[in-house]
Amino acid sequence: MNNQQYYTLVTGGSQGIGRALSMECAKRGMNLLIVALENEHLNNTVEEIKDTYNNILIHSLGIDLSKKEAAQEVFSWCKENGFEINILINNAGFGRSGWFEKIPLEMYRTMIQLNNQALFELCYHFIPMLKENKPAHIMNMSSLEAYLPTPYKAAYTATKHFVFAYSLALREEMKQFGVNVSVLCPGSTVTNEDGLKRIQSQGKKAKLVVMMPEPVAEIAITDLLNNKQIIIPGRVNKFIAFLSKRIPIRRKMRLLEKLFRSYVQEEA
Numbered sequence: 001m002n003n004q005q006y007y008t009l010v011t012g013g014s015q016g017i018g019r020a021l022s023m024e025c026a027k028r029g030m031n032l033l034i035v036a037l038e039n040e041h042l043n044n045t046v047e048e049i050k051d052t053y054n055n056i057l058i059h060s061l062g063i064d065l066s067k068k069e070a071a072q073e074v075f076s077w078c079k080e081n082g083f084e085i086n087i088l089i090n091n092a093g094f095g096r097s098g099w100f101e102k103i104p105l106e107m108y109r110t111m112i113q114l115n116n117q118a119l120f121e122l123c124y125h126f127i128p129m130l131k132e133n134k135p136a137h138i139m140n141m142s143s144l145e146a147y148l149p150t151p152y153k154a155a156y157t158a159t160k161h162f163v164f165a166y167s168l169a170l171r172e173e174m175k176q177f178g179v180n181v182s183v184l185c186p187g188s189t190v191t192n193e194d195g196l197k198r199i200q201s202q203g204k205k206a207k208l209v210v211m212m213p214e215p216v217a218e219i220a221i222t223d224l225l226n227n228k229q230i231i232i233p234g235r236v237n238k239f240i241a242f243l244s245k246r247i248p249i250r251r252k253m254r255l256l257e258k259l260f261r262s263y264v265q266e267e268a
């Protein structure tokens with residue numbers, strides 16, 4: 001890989017797992033294009049990376065990826081500035097839990113637009129460039145929920161199933177062109193202060209199944225560069241995925257409903 005010439009583009013690279021992925025890439029000497037909402041998180045992350053790793057090139061674009069023309073704008077920004085990418089990391093996304101019909105429809109539209117449409121369109125626009133810059137990689141962010149359809153998070157779970165299936169199929173199509181497609185399926189990952197406090201108060205059991213963004217990112221980038229098809233960070237998460245395929249679906253869904261009922265119990 002020629003680091004002077006090519007960039008890794010990370011969406012949602014200003015906070016959470018995306019920020020950790022950006023940091024991990026910078027640590028490995030990979031040039032970066034960080035695309036996220038225009039705010040102080042983006043500026044702070046870019047400044048921190050510049051201060052820590054002065055051997056890489058880094059540029060950022062503040063943009064709302066849930067807007068219709070966003071993917072095209074990201075691509076145009078790269079073309080206009082001569083940024084050639086050989087790695088595309090589609091990480092930006094969010095979820096909501098609760099009774100399906102109580103969440104505003106507009107929220108669902110934004111979620112689907114960001115988690116699916118933007119990811120899909122970024123692949124669409126950048127694949128011709130990636131084919132030119134092979135060996136190239138795409139890593140799309142799904143979730144362990146791709147193995148566990150989660151009641152009370154039905155729409156979010158569905159967006160992650162879309163990413164999972166789309167990435168597996170696209171991978172086979174892209175093989176002959178030197179573009180490697182991986183799908184990342186992290187389990188529960190602590191990405192904010194509230195989450196951290198909640199886990200600390202829940203004791204050992206919770207700590208066992210939850211990961212911090214940094215190890216998730218380290219595993220993800222290593223596996224991406226090794227062209228792994230499905231990336232599941234953490235032994236416990238791997239075991240959950242393994243087990244989920246062996247439990248009959250009706251039983252699995254009943255179990256999941258019980259496990260996640262707490263998402264709506266406060267609302268009932």
Ligand SMILES: NC(=O)c1ccc[n+]([C@@H]2O[C@H](COP(=O)([O-])OP(=O)(O)OC[C@H]3O[C@@H](n4cnc5c(N)ncnc54)[C@H](OP(=O)(O)O)[C@@H]3O)[C@@H](O)[C@H]2O)c1
Binds near residue numbers: 013039144
């Ligand atoms: N955390 C988990 O437990 C977990 C588990 C499995 C999968 N995932 C997936 O991993 C990805 C990252 O999750 P996370 O927990 O790290 O989330 P996060 O901490 O909320 O970070 C999301 C990142 O995306 C950016 N972003 C949000 N909306 C955007 C928009 N409309 N346009 C452009 N950028 C936008 C955010 O920018 P600002 O925050 O600066 O606004 C931030 O940089 C998501 O796709 C999520 O579904 C998360």
